[in-house]
Amino acid sequence: MDVKFAPVIANSINFPEARIRATPGFSLTDIRTLWQSDALKQCNYTRNGRAAIGIAAQQLMQTQGSNVVLLPAYHCPALVEPFLWLGYQVRFYPVQPDLSVDANLFQRMLTADVTHCLLVRFFGFKQNIEQLITLSSAAGKVIIEDCAHGLLDFVSGVQQPDPRVAARICSINKILPTIDGGLLYMYAQPAQQPQHCGWYEELKGVAFLLKIPQLLQRVRKRRNATNTLTQDQAQPSAFKYFRPADLTSASFRHTKLIVQSSHFPDIKAKRRANYRYLVRGLAAATAGSCLYPTISDEAPYVLPFVLRDENDFQRLRMQRIQVLRWEEIADSGCVVSERYRSRLVQLPCHHKLKQADLDYIINAVLKLADKG
Template sequence: MTSASTPLAPRLPVMGWQTFRGARDATLPSLLDHSRHQLTTSGRAAILLALECVGVGPHDVVLVPTYHCPTMVAPVLTLGAQAVFYPIDDTGAPRLDWLEQHAPRQAKAMLATHYFGLPQPMESPRAWCDARGIALIEDCAHAMFGRSGTRAVGGWGDVAIASLTKFFPAPEGGVLALNRPDLHMPLLTPAPLIQQVKAAADILHMGASHDRLTGLNGLIRGVFALRGLLRRPQAPRMSTGSAPPSANPTRSSPSPSPALAPAMDTLDDAVDANMSLIDLPLSHRALTRASAWVSTEIPRQRIVQARRRHYERLLQALQGNDGFRPLRPQLPADSAPYVFPLWVRTPDPGYLEMRRLGVPVSRWDRLWPGVPSIDGDAGVSWSHHVLQLACHQDLSDQELDAIVVQVRRLFGA
């Protein structure tokens, strides 16, 4: 996929002078306030560590929603376990009626997700798991801030995980939080010096790339451009008559398996689907100091307020069209959204055009091989029809308006 050389707007938060404005504490609780949490290198590393904490290993079964990012499945397969996919309803909640009938008895853990940063009710999944001795992993990758019912997000699972990069201007980072007193934090190795330096440089580079560091943008971009020139490798010389190496042939994706079949039969299937397993040593590495500092020390109230304001702005601008509609037409009071989910009647080829133009949009259309077709499941449909529009705190009103213009142009009826 070809992207515009100059993105329309940053897809994720970036460092800028505005990053340090506002109150230190937010009005909503954060997973970073959790009394037993640990910073990890990424959200998917946090999932892997969470699975290890509850004892998931080879041949165990983990229940995963049909609507997912591949990084939610890769940790399961990395540990040699099997992912069995379950359906969700049109609110994003697990279909417990289906699970009651079809979930394997040997299921060891269940991943339940707060999609789009809009907290899901967790009382019923918690009770269902308790009744069967299944560990509940609460996926807060989209929900760093908020409340679900009577508890803060991250307070329902045996273990909870989150992703820092979705809410803070950090190039890496995740959160692992433990609620069960019998579980123990994993021991993580320190990040090497080169990674410490790279993380700090990446934070500044991303901000300058999007002109958020007035007075330093040109200098920082120039330094990175020079570094790129110095590190550019020489093209290899080819002997006369030689041909360039051909790419490895790609096999076709495996056919969908029955509802209770494993996510994949061999590791080769994951490679064929352009999805990789996780680097285990990296997953057990501590977060760099620069990324940890950004995630824990910058003011949080601006993050919550701006995201809510941007969601409401998109909500007002993207209503009343037969070609698209807001998936969630009301913003819950106790939430700080990650993205604005937009249901689009005919998303292709417009979605690829948005990506080409650099519009900050994503779609979970790379489902893991073996995701079944289940009656009444919203997950597979969402993977095609739901676009995730950025609404983070570092977007300007002009950038939000530009997103709206492209949505109306490409998808308006």
């Protein structure tokens, strides 16, 4: 199947700089104490989550016959591109409004030619992933579990690996204040380990984390600071998000240090408290509703919120809140994904948000009702 991604709906260069960012910013106090558990020693640090998917998909490829992977119809292209690069045939399974998957339909898609399944814990929530693991495993498929949004639960899960799952991946900079980073846990360790970059690149990375090039660029009024880090590392790629060179490089060393200095229980507790505060504040919103009004034991990445009016996304961005949305989904015929492409927005709830920030988000969403 030829994969065609939908175009971007709203271009972020048209929005003012965010006052409330989707992910936490770095401060030197983030590396005060080394806490880290042994669990992480069993994982490989990768350049990012998509590279972790790429390494897993490469290691787990069948050498005889074709490789066919089932992917969720609701996704960001970064999750799909590694498979396309490796020459997998991809098929998309539809999602339901709560992002769970219809088990009967999924089972019917587990045909004999399917070799792999990628299962996602969207936004750090479990949906019915356990059921999908059971079905995929019973059908003899290779399972890759995508916990890109669930670093904190990923780490606690590494200590009790599920032998049915061949590889689990997560993304570090979605949760922690780093500029790169992914983690890969494979039941059978990958044959090749990603390597750290040279010290010059490392220093450039540290400077970028500390926002030094961005400040210099602002002073010089140069264009688009975010490109400076990657310009000389960049290699031509047919893909918008995935760079094959990332498969061989580990995260920055300082990313690892930030992971090892992060006190996960505190971060989890703060994110959960922020999430609950937002849910309470948004209960009266008429512009839309929280996809998951309650949380069980998970650490949320963001608060998924379904808008009634898709243009409210722009309104929130104009209020300088870095709300995210997956717009570039592949054409799959899944009606929920098509609807969510413009309406499901991700509200920040990260652990560095202050009560004033949460109130600002709540007020901005409540005010969407007054369009005048």
